[in-house]
Amino acid sequence: MPGDHDLLSPLTLSSRDGVKRERADAARNRQILLEAAGRILRDKGIDALSMDAVAAEAGVGIGTVYRRFGDLQGLAYALIDDQEREFQAAFISGPPPLGPGAPPQERLCAFLRRYVDRLTEQAELMATAENGDARYRSGAYNLQRQHLAMLITQIDPERDGGYLADALLAVLSARLYLHQRAGLEMTVERLNAGLDQLVRGVIG
Known part of the structure; x- marks a missing residue:
């Protein structure tokens, strides 16, 4: 057998839409956002995790977070991906x-x-x-x-x-x-x- x-x-x-090949700069930006989300989870817990909070923590516009992950579910999937x-x-x-x-x-x-x-x-x-x-x-x-x-x-x-x-x-x-x-x-x-x-x- x-x-x-x-x-x-x-x-x-865990990604809902499949893995997409990323340019090096896009991959770096994605990692920056995931690290920001990770700090929020570590310091404040799951209830504090939001697209707005990640944008503020990473120092980027909210649109950047939505374009990268789509919504909070997409962000959560990215965080459990490893x-x-x-x-x-x-x-x-x-x-x-x-x-x-x-x-x-x-x-x-x-x-x-x-x-x-x-x-x-x-x-x-x-x-x-x-x-x-x-x-x-x-x-x-x-x-x-x-x-x-x-x-x-x-x-x-x-x-x-x-x-x-x-x-x-x-x-x-x-x-x-x-x-x-x-x-x-x-x-x-x-x-x-x-x-x-x-x-x-x-x-x-």
Whole structure:
């Protein structure tokens, strides 16, 4: 059976519109804006993040920020892009159990646990990026879905891999994670244990 690297290749990662080649000066300007947004998040938190705030922090006009990112969701996607790149590289061609070489059920559980790790670090930012149906239109979501569907089909070809992949990703919603952690006071350990139970129920 071919490895993941024969079937999948990294996408845009989190960008909704795909990666566009940038001139060197445009790339530098984009980095300046992302660094400004990062300082706002570090110093003031997610509630202070806005297009106006980024423009003021970077010392540019608001139009520059909108032209670069489109809206706040686009900015949020750009801010989580590096982590998404690392995550994709890990499950496509990294070491097992997340990457190729481990049995598919172990890889499936490793994927879910690593996703929880990502939520622990960036749930508020990911929730901003996921507003509305943006999550499902992103290249990152579709690659994740394709990967999980492949693993589920490897475990049992009779399963509906696409549907079950959507079902598993649904419980990894950043907004649900924030509710579970803050509203329901669930621990990360409980979330991971619940995901393991869910996989056993789905796969058998």
